[in-house]
Amino acid sequence: MSAQNPFPPDGDVLIMSPTGKNWKLHSWQLVNYAPKIGALLKNVAARTITKGMRAEAHTIRWWIEMIPFGAFDDQRFRDFVCVPEKKKGKLTLHSAGAFNGIGEVSFERTYDNLFRMLYSMPPNLTDDIDDGGANLYITDCVSILQAAAFIGSLPSVRTYIESYLLRINQKLWVHVAKAPEAWSDVAVRLQSAIIFRESIIHIAGGLELPGLINRSSFDNIEYGKICLQVAERKCRELRDKKIDVERRLLQYYPQRLIRRETPEKIPGRADYGSDIYYWQALTMCRQFFQSSIMANRHHRHEDGGVEFYRTVFRCDYIDKHAADEFHQLFAMSTKGKQCLADAVEVIKDDHRVVIADLLEDHLQLRTTVRSKPLRYLTCTSVLEEELPWIANPGLGAGSIPGQIEDGVASDGSASPDRAGREIMNRGGGPSAGKVPGKKTRTGKAAMARDEGEDSEEEGEQQNNDDDSSREEDDVDEGEYMGGA
Template identity: 25%
Template sequence: MNQAEDVEVVLAHDRRYKFHSGTLARNSTLLADLLIEPYAAKLSNRAKNAGIKIRWMIELKELPSDKHPAGILDLVELTPAGERADGRTGLIVNENGRIPTKIFDHYEAILYAFYNKEMRICDSDMRAALDDVIQIIAIADYLGCTNIISKPVEVALMKHGQSLFRAVQSMPHLWAKMAYDIKSELIFREAMVHLAGNWKRMQAKPAAMLTLKEYPGIGLLAEKCHARLVDKGKTLEQMVMSAYPGRMDKPTDYPPIKREEYAKDILVWMALAFFRHWLGQRIILEKGHQADDSGYELYRSLGSAGEAYMNKPIMNQFHHRFPMTKKAMNVLENHLLEIKENIKQRVDQHGILESYCQLDVHRYPVDYLTCVKVEREDFPWLTQDLPSATPGAGLKRGRRPGGNDIARHNLVAAKRSQEREASFDLDDEVTAASAEGLRRRLVERKLALYKYKALALLAYSQVHVP
């Protein structure tokens, strides 16, 4: 356990840390590429005898900017004596009355997380927590260690309860991307429920679709889940349109049934005809599964019964066209109320108005369906990051994967994820790029990804109730 701390990380002149190269390289793709033997200092015997063990020094060269959301880390050349060749001491930040930067605290928290130290994120103010989370994700993505920070970030956000879920509901496409970055299944599922239910409206927003284009798997899954809602709506509409409540289809138990028996229920049949007339018009006017809300308003009305639809003004229109006595009209309306109650039971049994999201839709109603189930096997990163070989392949009989095997797989998966995110606009350049150059360009190109910081904060501010 008493291994030599052979790496010094310098974030600022007063922020210096000593770590183990093996631990850093196992947890970060960036550091794994930097902490290799050719880049290590060739310490002299005099330095070794003096107890100097630092063979790599990594410094934060630049603070975060629009071009580099996580700043820039790079190696510092060391002399054989173990001292900096350039004689510098690190960044000196003059905040001069501005809001203090938290970049050093965030880097420190992530580096300590490599050693299983708990990462603390504000759990009292969601605005502050969200601001911290965005920068932590940017740094973790730059280092290639999102798997390390995913759970602490998820837990910190989940502590805010309905405030978080309202923010997700207001901008699900941005939160879906964030959840994809940190592999948060709960937040991703929540965002996907809102995306699928509001998919047609989302498609009419070019900015939202451009955002989703960066991660095609999110858009494809949202479309797939929306198709499930459409099929569910079609099934309900077919069931309601073909319903014969009560004993309309068999007014007596003694066949053959004479027409006089059916004639006794003429007002019931008229009520059913009026109901189907109204429902057919709504579907033809694309208020059902073809609507922008996937039929939510129509299905909610059917599930409410009573005066939620076909109220007095509507029934007066039927009465004007098919005049009858006041008493007959009252009887017909009573039959219609019974039909509505029967339809309500069918809607409830169908489950289309159920909610599978964490948002309390009773306190914070939404105007679209939230009954889609997002299964765990639907998550795009689970299929994309599967190793090509079967588990245990290449291992001796009886030997299970060890720590190095797991760490190696995590690094490979992280690199594969970075390359996949860069591929959509780096295809023409990747062949000529070095590993370091590719990473730098990737961070620059991912500027658009981290612009969801302002948008997500805006989403929270729009729904926040003091």
């Protein structure tokens, strides 16, 4: 392999772009790891390679042309057709006049990176991580993912694409926060547990809040229904957890107030008398909780109760003004007021344990002190057995790959706290799909390993009779390999 052409020189399949760029790959590699391209070889007789041809490094047995993509209008993708060997090897490239041959067209970049991954070579991704919010970097990764789905290569490249996405760390999580609907679908295609969990945490947290999650976008993505079902289930679990926390706030007794009878002692009036300030503080806290719930600031509030829960956890209630109102009815000495104020702070701190689980942050996203806090809770947990590809191991095995929703690559510059319907029109780099939800064409079934090997053997048998006469007509492969 040369630095200019990293692909193996002994490949027997030549994939040709309309601009003249070529890739020389192995048929066994395509049959096993790109079965929808490998299946094309089954119906076209392979050229016989003689010893003399092999000695001159002429190894091509099949020619595959890239033709316009028929599923939907997107210049990043191509369909493939295996063309039989013409007289003197002259091949006609489809739509060759559509490109001027100057510079790299988008589909060439996509498939060059995909073929590199099939050979475990690093792809050439756009490096805009530091300057552009990684929009083009992410678009490259998602383009490879989609192209791999169209040729049946997802199992071979999932791990690579996931690892390249995770390398950009917080920039990735900002993009996920801005478009969790689309990223949940990407995560299922990648079978990435960490990205799927991140997406579902955002969706479940904001699903019942107005303007945060666009439910209709799930209709336009391949695994949208499955992702929405998981998110809705997690949203119900979150609501039940909120209700349980609210109930516990009204029933909770701090451990410092509990006095149990023992064989040595029965609590008396003096014991309870010493706790009078704590009991008063507990009453004041419960009054605040009840007032907030009656004012509909709990889980039924338009913010899902998140501000109420955060207020309780911050101990940011029963301030000096509230204490002064209390003392207008229940007068105390200066010393008594100070003792009660101290007791209130202690009891408020005791209640933090009730609310703590609800305010756990399970996101990979890390915000700064200057960032706006998210408008929803992020304590959702997705268990291993709840991952769609674990719950349904055959997920997507017989489905037709669809487009990835618009908005996967956003500008990545602002706070992840999104405005309503922002997902549908935030596009920093090239869009991940111009026609969301449009179905792709049905292709031939993927060819199994043994069928692919049989097809190669049949091709050899059909062409082994007149090697010498065919050798005279064989054209020099050099004219096809100029761009390889």
